[in-house]
Amino acid sequence: MSAASDSPPALVLVAAAVVIERGRVLLTQRKVGAHLAGAWEFPGGKVEADEDPRDALVRELREEIGVEARVGDIVEVTYHRYPTRPVLLLFYEASFAEGSPAPAALDVAAVRWAELHELRDELFPPADVAVLAKVRARLAGAWSDQRVEPA
Template sequence: MADDANRSLTNRHLMPVVAAALVDDSGRVLLQRRPPGKQMADLWEFPGGKVEAGETPEAALVRELAEELGIRVEPVSLTPLAFASASLGDRHLLLLLYVIRDWNGEPVALEASALAWLRPGEMDDVAMPPADVPLVEALKRLL
């Protein structure tokens, strides 16, 4: 019997999710804390969310950043960096991380319980969802 990593998606739903590594002029990256009551509450994550039916990943990320942080991002400012893949029971998460260095507005925690600007090396000291952890390694190599 094949292990979970090799199972087909026949009985599972593929869930594409987009995330942003907003990088400031000092090389710090914005993380947001998941609010109480949500799955994986209190873990720190890259801002972003699910890609809705009919949306491109880039359009979804622009929308999510406006909803979650109140900032405006132009699609041309999104640079793909890495992805992670993780099984979540009957769903399979495909998490796409984009680097963003240019946006309009000051990020505000509209849906998260807190925001923090951290260097990639400092992210090893905060609890993050399992799918976000390998993305930190890509950021360490970039920044």
């Protein structure tokens, strides 16, 4: 068996939100100095050890953009191997809880609502590209303005 330093990097589990309102999807921009700085992505973040991915997503949305969220069903699951680590991403339908503040850039470079024509693959991290086709289809009318029902 190889030494610990020779073992492959641990898989990183990430939960991300697909929030669609009024024909637009919510995006955040990665901060300067972060891996893939400047890229636009679906808001969310790393799931901690022993944390439920849905709870992690609610926590990350609160920390990064100051919103209270409701998490719905899985939209997409993707796996991507970056040069330094493999990542498994769980993309969930999400909406804002009643009374939630508007999203603000608390721990991200920027927050914005993007329309269908603004969702270009090259603006996103490679791991997010797989879900873009589904989001584009939903923005084109198949899923627009649907809300996640409270649990």
